[in-house]
Amino acid sequence: MNKSLKNLWGRFLFRDKGILPTTRLVLLLSFISLSFIVLSFFVTISWPVVLLINVFFFLFSLVDLVLTPSKKRLRMTRSIPGDLERGLEYPVHIVVENPTEHDMKAEIKDGIPQSFSRPFPFTGIVEKNSRKQFTYYTTAPVRGEYQVLKLYLRYQSRIGLWQKQMAFDEKDTIKVIPDMTETKQYLENAQKFLLHEGVTIRKQKSGVGEFSKIRSYVVGDDPRKINWRQTAKLQEVMTNEYEPEHGKYITILIDCGRMMGAELKKGNRLERSLEAALTVAAAALQKGDYVAVLAFSKSVKAYIPPAKGMAHLQTILKTIYNVQVDAAESNYAEVFQYLQLVQKKRSLILLFSDVKTFLHEESALVYLKRVRQRHLFFMIGVEDEILRKRAANPVTSLEETMIKGVAQQQLLTKKREKAKWEKQGLLMIEAREERLATTAVSHYIDTMNRGLL
Structure with a gap:
């Protein structure tokens, strides 16, 4: 397909500019043609008469087209939040200005990415010499940075026989960040946030703080x-x-390896880990502690040096909001080596990763023993709900018995491996995806209140 044909095809796909017949025009032409066919059975109609009537109707439609508002006089603007939280619905406002002397029936589309929810097209009447605001709602399911370049408008002539379409250059940059709902809930009421999940803020150790x-x-x-x-x-x-004493150091490690891409009820393991990590960071910063964040897979992807103050939360968010799962295994040995170089002060190391994968990394145990000499270590992962359900399901057949036996064997193996690591002072826990943030925050608060750091 050559360039001219692509441009022509683009016009018919609601892109850039073009002129299209409306349904009304097609119906009128069909009615005239059908009328000539029916009359031909009763009277003789000469071809000049048919041609004259069609030419007259065509000229009439062209007059209607000429009276259509000029494209140069119309204006469209978009108002959309710069930061959208993943999975939440946000309003987008589009303003159409019609400075002409005629009312205009408009059909609108926005050039937002295909991954966003797209309730298009939507229509409305823009009265003469006025401006009208249209609002639609969209949801972004995938984190990242997106460029929105254009707005598309299709509007009809006065009688409605033709419609013109055009594109407005309206550039906006949108950042889709992790869902901050749990973080906001904690900042509003920490005790209520933890009690909602059946966890209480433990009393502080007497004489400490x-x-x-x-x-x-x-x-x-x-x-x-x-x-x-x-x-x-x-x-x-x-x-x-x-x-509790302020000014302690918290280091949050976020695994972005292959296993963190496993899908859950809402998003995947990495999405849940990011949301929980941000909640822990907010809790620590609110208490006056220093927070550092490190994201890694086969190598270090991002590192935010320790700092305190709630403004540091924005620095963390801007740095890690776009980290993605890599199609590679995580290199725990390298990240612990890197951690020893950049984190000299004693800190609580909170690792968000897949516990089952981590337990089989024997090489990481050597580096973790060195890390444990200076730091406190705690690892948290998302529980495999399918494995847990299969291990607890009642059985009614031989096949179900075998599945349940394998599931229970895997749970026993994981429990045995966790006990071996915990003897080295390396605590590990798995939580359900909806309780990941509360479990992590509860452990942080418990560590601070008991003066372990």
């Missing part, structure tokens, strides 16, 4: 923390309140 404030004594407080000086002054029992 920094002085926070003096408050009224309530039932259940430690009597040893009563502030007798303030009690005597105010004639009310007052107690000292302590909180």
Whole structure:
């Protein structure tokens, strides 16, 4: 197909510009043709008469086309958020300006990526000498950076025999970031966020932490923390309140290897790990701790040095929002070597990875023993729900018995391997995908409150 034919075909595919007949014009032509066919059975109609009537109708339609609003006078603009969270619905506003003296029936499409939900085309009437805002809702299921370049408009003539189509250059850059719902829920109410999943923030170890404030004594407080000086002054029992020490270092490792691409109910393991990692980072930054993040697969993909303050959360988000699963096995040995070079201070290392794959990495155990000498290590992964269900399902046939036996054997093997690693002080846990963030945050809070770091 040569270039001219491609351009012509593009016009009929609702791209760039073009002129198209409407359904009304096709129906009128069909009606005229059918009328001539029916009349031919009763009277004799000469060809000049048929030709004259068709020419007259064609000229009439051209007059209607000429009276169509000029393309140069029309304007379209788009308003879309720069950052969209994966899987959430967002409104997009499109404004059409019609400065002409005639009402215009418009049909609109937006040039958003094919992976987005696309409720197109949508139509409406734009009155003369006015502007009208159209709103549609879209959802982005895949993280990444996207360029939206054009808006497409198709509008009809006054009588509705012809319609013109055109494209407006309206460039926008859209970043699809991880779903931050759990992070926002934690920042709004940490205790409620953890209680929703059946997890409570454990009480702090007595005598550990920094002085926070003096408050009224309530039932259940430690009597040893009563502030007798303030009690005597105010004639009310007052107690000292302590909180965990701030300024600790948290290092979050995110595995982007092949096994992290396994699909779950919502997204894959990497998507869930990113969302949980951001929630832990927000919790640590809110407490005044330093947070570093490292994403890796066969090599280090991204590293954010430790820093504190909630502004650092945006730095983390901008760096890792677009990391993707690699079609390669993760190189744990290399990432732990790299970690020893960049993280000199004692920290809590939180690794989001696939536990089953990690347990078979014997070479990583050597490097982890060195890391364990200076840092605390905790690994968390998404539980294999299918394996768990097959191991617990009742059996009614020989085939189901064999499947259940294999599933139980795999669970026992994993449990035995985890026990071997935990003897080295390397804690591991698997959580359901919907509880991954709460489990990770709960472990972080428990570690800080017990003064283990």
